[in-house]
Amino acid sequence: MFTGIISHVGRIAGREVRGDGATLRIASSVVHDSLGRGESLAVAGVCLTVESWDDIAFKVTVSPETLRRTRLGHLAPGQKVNLERALRAGDRMGGHIVQGHVDGLGCVRSVRSEGVSRILSLAAPAGLRPHLVDRGSVAVDGVSLTVTAVDAGGFEVTLIPETLRQTTLVDLKAGDTVNLEADMVSRYLANHLRFMNGEDESGSAASWLAAGGA
Structure with missing residues (x-):
């Protein structure tokens, strides 16, 4: 579990394709911070497992499913x-x-300045939009942000100077792709309501109950 407060910015030092998956080598000063084998580390908002490291970089394996669902x-x-x-x-x-x-x-729709901050406008997939509410939380490439506006196609967030200094979001421009994660509470609540209405994520809750929940 993470909080969306970025501790380090790394740089991709190497990539090796392995079947349908891949191995990434990521250079970062985090390797000098008592890193542990098997430790969970969020990379651009994706939870991955540290396999090994040296004085410069650490290595993680990215599964085919993660490659399909994220920008990694x-x-x-x-x-x-x-x-x-x-x-x-x-x-x-x-x-x-x-x-x-x-x-x-x-997908970044636009980036505009507002005083010392920036307003980031993002297009969001249809399945994510029900979880986006004004003043709610969302993770963008692993960064915890507050939703400041919602429309039919996406949402906006404000990037304050500290976020611009400490994260990769400072480099975003129109057309760029980012990983999005909805607020966990909203996801569980939505799933609970679907179940209560007789339909889970696969649409089979009613059949499951009719079969005795086995």
């Missing part, structure tokens, strides 16, 4: 990625609960 499949050497280590017991919850399970890809 399009990362090239030299590109920067947001990094966040998993939340530990006793840590402060600075953002909101982020699982590192990407719901879909967003």
Whole structure:
């Protein structure tokens, strides 16, 4: 579990295709911060497992499913990625609960300045839009942000100076793709309501209940 508060920015140092999946080597100072084998690390908002590291970079494996559902499949050497280590017991919850399970890809519609901040407008997939509410939370490439406006095709967020300094969102421009994760509470509530109405995510709750829930 994560909070959407980015601790490091890494850079893709290498990529190796393995069957339908891939291995990424990511250069970051996080390797000097008591990194552990098997540790969960959010890479551009995607929860991955640290397999090994050296003095420069760490290595993670990306599954075929993750490559299909996220933008990690399009990362090239030299590109920067947001990094966040998993939340530990006793840590402060600075953002909101982020699982590192990407719901879909967003596309940057526009970026405009507003004082010292920037307004980021994003197109969101239809399945994500019901979870977007004004003043609600959303993770964009792993960054916890507050939704400031919602429309039929997407939403807007404000990037404050600290976010621009500490994350890769500073480099976003129109046409760029980002990983999006809806607020976890909204996802569970929506699933519960579907179930109560006789239909789960696969549309088979009624059949499941009729079969005795076996």
